[in-house]
Amino acid sequence: MKFTIQKKLAGKLGRAGILETSHGAIETPAFVVVGTKATVKSLTPEAVRDAGAQVVLANTYHLYLQPGDEAVKKMGGLHRMMNWHGPAMTDSGGFQVFSLGAAYGKGISKVLAITDPSLLIPERFDDAAAPRLAKVGEDGVSFTSHLDGSVHYITPEKSIAIQHNLGADIIFAFDECTAPTEDIKYQEEALERTHAWARRSLAEHQKRNTENTVALFGIVQGGREERLRKKSAKVISDMEVDGAGFDGFGIGGSFAKEDMESAVKWVNEVLPEEKPRHLLGIGEPEDLFMGIEQGVDLFDCVLPTRLGRNGTLYTSRGKIHIENAQYRLDLGPIDDGCVCYTCKNYSRAYVAHLFRGKEMLAGTLASVHNVHFIVNLVKKIRRSILDGNFEKYKKEFLKNYAQ
RNA sequence: GCGCAGGUGACAGAGUGGUCAAUUGUACCUGACUGUAAAUCAGGCGCCCUAGCGGCUACGUAGGUUCAAAUCCUACCCUGCGCA
Numbered sequence: 027m028k029f030t031i032q033k034k035l036a037g038k039l040g041r042a043g044i045l046e047t048s049h050g051a052i053e054t055p056a057f058v059v060v061g062t063k064a065t066v067k068s069l070t071p072e073a074v075r076d077a078g079a080q081v082v083l084a085n086t087y088h089l090y091l092q093p094g095d096e097a098v099k100k101m102g103g104l105h106r107m108m109n110w111h112g113p114a115m116t117d118s119g120g121f122q123v124f125s126l127g128a129a130y131g132k133g134i135s136k137v138l139a140i141t142d143p144s145l146l147i148p149e150r151f152d153d154a155a156a157p158r159l160a161k162v163g164e165d166g167v168s169f170t171s172h173l174d175g176s177v178h179y180i181t182p183e184k185s186i187a188i189q190h191n192l193g194a195d196i197i198f199a200f201d202e203c204t205a206p207t208e209d210i211k212y213q214e215e216a217l218e219r220t221h222a223w224a225r226r227s228l229a230e231h232q233k234r235n236t237e238n239t240v241a242l243f244g245i246v247q248g249g250r251e252e253r254l255r256k257k258s259a260k261v262i263s264d265m266e267v268d269g270a271g272f273d274g275f276g277i278g279g280s281f282a283k284e285d286m287e288s289a290v291k292w293v294n295e296v297l298p299e300e301k302p303r304h305l306l307g308i309g310e311p312e313d314l315f316m317g318i319e320q321g322v323d324l325f326d327c328v329l330p331t332r333l334g335r336n337g338t339l340y341t342s343r344g345k346i347h348i349e350n351a352q353y354r355l356d357l358g359p360i361d362d363g364c365v366c367y368t369c370k371n372y373s374r375a376y377v378a379h380l381f382r383g384k385e386m387l388a389g390t391l392a393s394v395h396n397v398h399f400i401v402n403l404v405k406k407i408r409r410s411i412l413d414g415n416f417e418k419y420k421k422e423f424l425k426n427y428a429q
Numbered sequence: 430g431c432g433c434a435g436g437u438g439a440c441a442g443a444g445u446g447g448u449c450a451a452u453u454g455u456a457c458c459u460g461a462c463u464g465u466a467a468a469u470c471a472g473g474c475g476c477c478c479u480a481g482c483g484g485c486u487a488c489g490u491a492g493g494u495u496c497a498a499a500u501c502c503u504a505c506c507c508u509g510c511g512c513a
Contacts, residue, residue, distance in 0.1 A: 085464080327463050
């Protein structure tokens with residue numbers, strides 16, 4: 027893997043570059059489309075590519091459970107199995123430590139607005155009895171399969187071994203994503219664990235990456251604390267095993283919306299400039315501008331596809347709920363001026379009809395549009411950096427989008 | 430014409446004297462969703478308002494019994510099935 031910075035944002039952390047992987051180059055900043063179970067939900071790989079996507083992200087935990095990493099390997103690896111021949115990444119399962127663990131059944135998600143202070147846990151209470159499908163130990167995490175209830179113990183070594191079997195170009199260290207509602211003491215313990223796991227992930231990767239075709243990204247955690255975020259960025263970027271460190275970095279964690287920018291800035295001020303940074307699980311258009319400005323090169327997020335399937339569509343004037351009564355007979359495209367397959371061929375009224383009729387094509391057309399919208403938004407931001415008019419483009423876009 | 434069954438909110442369909450403005454599903458209206466437990470979930474859905482365990486009108490129509498009726502009685506109208 028090779029990363030080249032082409033142009034920087036004056037006086038800012040942001041930059042545009044090219045990331046070369048074993049399956050082709052990614053022009054950064056880039057939006058990585060999420061295909062958890064080796065499929066971008068409701069889309070064929072051709073549709074994903076035609077929407078402008080350069081790279082997809084699959085998930086270790088989900089593919090380990092089904093069909094199994096050995097099965098994926100037998101099918102020729104991730105790329106061949108899913109017929110995606112461009113760059114691919116896999117997440118380590120670290121997010122499932124959070125989503126199936128502390129966040130399980132609690133309505134806590136990747137980004138939340140802390141408007142209710144009672145959400146913040148002042149003293150960590152023992153809620154070991156609370157139902158959860160992931161339990162964190164020092165050595166690894168015990169998962170109870172949501173598919174069949176079977177128990178699986180995932181360690182950093184196991185996550186890396188699975189990821190090597192899956193065969194993505196860029197893989198992630200196994201980490202513990204924490205909730206912003208955790209107290210400092212817990213954040214600190216979890217951070218130490220994530221660092222220890224990062225080292226073990228790196229060591230396991232060195233053993234397996236004999237042909238040097240796979241890149242490993244270490245993940246920075248630290249919650250909402252500047253001290254912890256900076257410490258984590260330092261520890262992860264300095265980490266070496268046998269003289270080799272991480273090829274790039276992930277910035278993880280569940281954020282309070284208002285904390286996201288500061289966290290990203292703190293981290294990217296510390297991370298080495300010459301390596302790529304991936305802001306995990308983000309985001310919304312506003313978040314993308316923020317992240318890029320603060321030095322993020324890669325993003326991934328389920329929103330384009332999940333919102334699409336649920337009937338929310340991105341437009342240059344903000345998101346719309348296509349099932350709202352006002353679109354029933356709206357013959358215009360989803361977004362004026364959009365050149366995606368959906369907008370070129372179908373009306374809002376038709377897409378609304380498909381949703382009301384619960385037709386499968388609804389989710390497909392909506393996802394095509396949303397993926398195209400977000401992927402191309404990042405491409406346009408990249409262009410604006412290269413053209414030296416990032417600020418102008420940002421202002422212009424957000425002015426329309428926020429109305 | 431006779432016999433039987435039945436007429437409940439947009440639809441389907443519960444309820445068979447009080448706790449029923451009426452279970453439930455669908456439809457409809459609105460909202461949520463950020464390294465996917467998600468083609469999912471939540472709220473609303475008679476009318477009025479000072480929005481309250483408030484007022485009013487409601488279970489085919491019209492009467493009646495009762496402290497109290499969607500629920501019981503009478504008549505009428507209508508629907509389905511069967512027999513003529």
